[in-house]
Amino acid sequence: MKMVSTLYARRLLTVSPLLILLFSCVSLASAQTEEYEFNDSHFHLTNNIQEGPSIRDFLNMMGNTVGRSTVFGVPLQQEWLYGVDGDRAPTYYLHSDAPLYYYSFTDAWIAMAYKSLPKEQRARLDPMITGFNPADMYAADHIRRVLQTFPGVFTGIGEFTIHKEFVSAKIPGTVASLQDPAVDRILDFAAEAGLVVILHNDIDLPFAKEGSDPAYLHQVKALFKRHPNPTIIWAHMGLGRTVRPPANHAAMIEEILRDPAFRNIYVDISWDEVAKYFVASPKATKSLADLMQRYPDRFLFGTDGAAPADQSKYLKVFQQYEPLWKSLDPETSRKVRLQNYERIFDEARRKVRNWESTHVVSAGSN
């Protein structure tokens, strides 16, 4: 039996290498869709002190459950200040009063990890550039430099953060702002290079007063309006640990999704702290499910895993959303879990490789 198949394979090889190529392409494409539970649009391989599982361990966690995943670090390093924390080394931004700082080496770390993988494993991952300060007019130049240093690697930028509870206030220097031209430069460059953008920006302040106007909704919409070209994923639909969904949150999101001026805007439902709102009651789940079914192409699922220790921790958020998966029609569910990722990230890959082919001298050597 083995001999027969070897013979057959040999004949195929001599008769038509093209056919084999075609076969493998087709099987790769179908592997992207039906066999897996989800693709992960929001994943941090490392934590606030740049530690995490190896990229090979992560691929094992994806296993047969997760088809493809984004992979990025965390741009903000938690300082260990001996005077503040002594021997208690903080590993998370909520573990210390010491500040955070931008750690650009994360992009090189992610790129080298990705490049250490064989081709078929790389095909499952979409690395993202995060190691820049969005208040710096030079941030866009960092992104360009990363593409030029590591052509053939990155699909997008982010998750990067403008306003985030507890985090923004811990970064010394200028506070990042949605109204800062530095952010406009970043998004202009993302559009030029075809990079998909994952933006974290809280819709409101923590513990906002019930019924008050969300602090950053108007600014974030103005930013989106200024940038109709880059594909932007608004992470967590603007929510956070203490940034609760404002009254009419679903209507606020819908207003964006139905406006043709915002056709390049997508939202993700990543993070266990966000999932908790939508599985808190059947009413909350239904409201999100109904919205998804009205705009099935505009939602992505991501875990927001950050340096998970093992597969069961990594898959927790997906399981947490079980009531949501049960509430969606099969087609919407497939789009949110799998197909929207493939469409958006495949298109970005194609565009970025194309930009690199004309802007990077050594492109193609990879």
Ligand SMILES: [Zn+2]
């Ligand atoms: Zn986030």
